[in-house]
Amino acid sequence: MRSMDVHTVPDLSVSLGRIHLKNPVLVASGTFGYGEEYEDFVESEELGGIITKAVTLEPREGNPPPRLAETPAGLLNSIGLENPGIEVFLTEKLPKLRKLKTRIIVNIAGEKKTEYLDLAEKLDRETGIDALEVNISCPNVQRGGVVFGTRADLAFSLVKGLRQATNLPLIVKLTPNVTDITEIAQAAKEGGADALSLINTILGMAIDVNTRRPRIGAITGGLSGPAIRPIAVRMVHQTHQNVDLPLIGVGGITSCEDALEFVLAGATAVAVGTANFVDPVVSLEIIEGLREYLKRWGVHSYQSLVGGLRT
Ligand SMILES: Cc1cc2nc3c(=O)[nH]c(=O)nc-3n(C[C@H](O)[C@H](O)[C@H](O)COP(=O)(O)O)c2cc1C
Numbered sequence: 001m002r003s004m005d006v007h008t009v010p011d012l013s014v015s016l017g018r019i020h021l022k023n024p025v026l027v028a029s030g031t032f033g034y035g036e037e038y039e040d041f042v043e044s045e046e047l048g049g050i051i052t053k054a055v056t057l058e059p060r061e062g063n064p065p066p067r068l069a070e071t072p073a074g075l076l077n078s079i080g081l082e083n084p085g086i087e088v089f090l091t092e093k094l095p096k097l098r099k100l101k102t103r104i105i106v107n108i109a110g111e112k113k114t115e116y117l118d119l120a121e122k123l124d125r126e127t128g129i130d131a132l133e134v135n136i137s138c139p140n141v142q143r144g145g146v147v148f149g150t151r152a153d154l155a156f157s158l159v160k161g162l163r164q165a166t167n168l169p170l171i172v173k174l175t176p177n178v179t180d181i182t183e184i185a186q187a188a189k190e191g192g193a194d195a196l197s198l199i200n201t202i203l204g205m206a207i208d209v210n211t212r213r214p215r216i217g218a219i220t221g222g223l224s225g226p227a228i229r230p231i232a233v234r235m236v237h238q239t240h241q242n243v244d245l246p247l248i249g250v251g252g253i254t255s256c257e258d259a260l261e262f263v264l265a266g267a268t269a270v271a272v273g274t275a276n277f278v279d280p281v282v283s284l285e286i287i288e289g290l291r292e293y294l295k296r297w298g299v300h301s302y303q304s305l306v307g308g309l310r311t
Pocket of ligand 1: 030054075138224226275
């Protein structure tokens with residue numbers, strides 16, 4: 001590590017494969033809408049990038065209510081990929097996203113391989129998109145998506161197909177609901193992924209003992225928030241050790257220190273999810289915190305921290 005003058009403003013810019021980010025802090029899919037929902041709170045230009053809510057080929061209504069339930073240090077959700085579909089995304093959401101001076105990563109989801117490929121082909125024709133995040137990890141849909149994330153052969157074949165369908169960088173979003181996440185990570189790499197993001201939510205359940213009913217309409221939901229952070233950090237560490245691809249660390253990040261855990265475990269960038277619901281400007285505080293950390297420790301380059309865990 002090179003030392004740094006205390007008056008220098010630390011440079012947080014970083015490359016995530018082919019994607020250049022002004023800083024490593026992104027907002028996670030499904031927790032920041034399509035950007036416009038947060039425009040009164042956050043100067044999007046300050047962010048490393050925005051990962052949009054999942055878009056599917058057809059509009060989806062999502063799962064029955066209730067869709068959210070708080071748990072100790074966590075949130076259970078079963079939104080079920082509610083979204084207006086690709087046509088509305090292209091005509092109404094993308095024109096607004098294009099105007100934002102930050103990286104735009106579009107999260108795509110589907111039930112069949114052909115749906116993912118159609119989405120990729122449509123988005124490939126558009127300007128203003130910096131990468132696709134391929135959601136093969138949503139626990140809240142009955143078919144499709146999550147199956148690709150739990151079987152290495154299917155993950156490989158899907159990513160390979162997508163690699164042929166688009167030149168856009170492909171970030172594959174992995175599910176923690178597997179025995180060995182590194183197997184799926186390796187399959188995504190062999191299929192042609194540029195980067196990986198991990199983790200999506202962990203399948204969970206909560207019951208109201210007075211009504212004897214599940215707290216979530218779909219019975220099970222995806223657990224997010226600080227409760228899942230140690231699992232996510234462990235999975236980033238394991239993947240960094242075994243698979244040579246840049247990683248986006250996601251799962252329970254609420255502060256700069258949380259973000260740094262992921263970076264030291266091997267994440268090149270991080271994405272802030274559930275914490276946006278508690279404090280919409282938390283990502284900006286994390287960016288500032290990273291600058292202060294670099295200054296405090298006299299670290300010249302952010303990149304040198306990635307995977308800097310001492311064991
Ligand atoms: C309400 C909600 C909606 C989400 N929607 C999506 C989605 O559309 N696509 C996706 O890949 N991940 C989605 N996620 C998962 C998050 O992007 C993130 O991976 C997960 O919540 C863990 O991070 P966190 O603990 O910081 O929230 C969603 C999470 C929540 C809480």
